[in-house]
Amino acid sequence: MTNKNETLFARAQKTTPGGVNSPVRAFRSVGGTPRFITRAEGAYFWDAEDQRYIDYIGSWGPAIVGHAHPDVVQAVQEAAARGLSFGAPTEGEVLMAEEICHIVPGVEQIRLVSSGTEATMSALRLARGATKRDKIIKFEGCYHGHADSLLVKAGSGLLTFGNPTSAGVPEDFSKHTLVLDYNNSQQLEDVFQSIGDQIACIIVEPVAGNMNLIRATPEFLQTMRRLCTAHGSVLIFDEVMCGFRVGLQGAQALFGIQADLVCMGKVIGGGLPVAAFGGRADLMAHMAPLGGVYQAGTLSGNPVAVAAGMTTLKIIQQPGFYEQLTAQTRKLADGLTAAGQQAGFDFCADAVGGMFGLYFAAQIPDSYAAMMATDKDKFNRFFHLMLDAGVYLAPSAFEAGFVSIAHDDAIIETTIAAAKQAFSKL
Numbered sequence: 001m002t003n004k005n006e007t008l009f010a011r012a013q014k015t016t017p018g019g020v021n022s023p024v025r026a027f028r029s030v031g032g033t034p035r036f037i038t039r040a041e042g043a044y045f046w047d048a049e050d051q052r053y054i055d056y057i058g059s060w061g062p063a064i065v066g067h068a069h070p071d072v073v074q075a076v077q078e079a080a081a082r083g084l085s086f087g088a089p090t091e092g093e094v095l096m097a098e099e100i101c102h103i104v105p106g107v108e109q110i111r112l113v114s115s116g117t118e119a120t121m122s123a124l125r126l127a128r129g130a131t132k133r134d135k136i137i138k139f140e141g142c143y144h145g146h147a148d149s150l151l152v153k154a155g156s157g158l159l160t161f162g163n164p165t166s167a168g169v170p171e172d173f174s175k176h177t178l179v180l181d182y183n184n185s186q187q188l189e190d191v192f193q194s195i196g197d198q199i200a201c202i203i204v205e206p207v208a209g210n211m212n213l214i215r216a217t218p219e220f221l222q223t224m225r226r227l228c229t230a231h232g233s234v235l236i237f238d239e240v241m242c243g244f245r246v247g248l249q250g251a252q253a254l255f256g257i258q259a260d261l262v263c264m265g266k267v268i269g270g271g272l273p274v275a276a277f278g279g280r281a282d283l284m285a286h287m288a289p290l291g292g293v294y295q296a297g298t299l300s301g302n303p304v305a306v307a308a309g310m311t312t313l314k315i316i317q318q319p320g321f322y323e324q325l326t327a328q329t330r331k332l333a334d335g336l337t338a339a340g341q342q343a344g345f346d347f348c349a350d351a352v353g354g355m356f357g358l359y360f361a362a363q364i365p366d367s368y369a370a371m372m373a374t375d376k377d378k379f380n381r382f383f384h385l386m387l388d389a390g391v392y393l394a395p396s397a398f399e400a401g402f403v404s405i406a407h408d409d410a411i412i413e414t415t416i417a418a419a420k421q422a423f424s425k426l
């Protein structure tokens, strides 16, 4: 009998490079056939074979209220019936901007865009335009979307500017990007001491979710805040993933540190394409049409997407939402840790709000190097054992996982039971 996922994957590869529209979906890292999803509800989705999975990627973050939440679906249907896109402003965008400025610390103004990549790319341009400086700092292992100047890895020395991680990125672009080690405050001090007056901005994932899950130390974030203030550089928190995820007010509230600009995405679109960047009003005043930093979008602030986002923002503000999400995610992480360790593996898990990380390592990694030293082969086998048991984890040892409010006790317990079985076969 032909497996419908395999058939679809074979067809997809004829018309789409690698058969997917975003690389991690191809299962290249873990091997095997990607599942083609037909529908989703709550904490579950179903593939082309009608096999049900407990979903721990949640569309890589957006599905925080569970898939196909009835209120979100209704809001989308009602908005769609009023027209899909106008290319002129709407009240929905005003309400959404007001809501986000109300929730997110220090965000006085925002601009809506359609993807996290646009948000970070535009925030960088704004930081450069406002400071009239070219150089930027990012950290190895943080992902900020696929803008040219951010697809850069570390050069050979501390003050050497980076090398492109993608073909097609001219060195002339990457040469303005300095790539430093996450959680290494001394490096930041050294770099600012020598070229601080040339740095337009630091961009950082304050809870990193693109090298599995790694928490920034408070001291690391405090150091960058202090250095940016002292040298007139812009501090950009890329909260596309951790915003509205580690807590309602994101990493800024978690650490008690205010950025100058914040990038948002994922949750604020509730599964439709909405992202945003925002922050200090004096910085945002540099944006066109007021100022000289250009940025635009045909579908920016799209009314259907904004309806999904606004409804999601309402649901996550219901009393107890983050307490429950955090408790469920912690239960999952602790249960998996116990299962792995009881089976005798060097294994642990961590959770921050509704994000989690799984590590085949004796200790929770706190740096990119420690993360790269985790046992990728064991993860890959564990991934497939869990998949066979109906649990869909991120298909890579270096991606974080996501829990939704629909992941109830029974679902978490089923997952931990599946993990016990998986560890026994590993």
Ligand code: PMP
Binding pocket: 060, 114, 115, 116, 117, 118, 120, 143, 144, 145, 146, 205, 209, 210, 238, 239, 240, 241, 242, 265, 266, 275
């Ligand atoms: N920043 C971070 C922290 C992200 O996790 C992502 C996407 N995973 C992006 C930016 C890019 O967002 P998008 O995929 O919507 O372009």
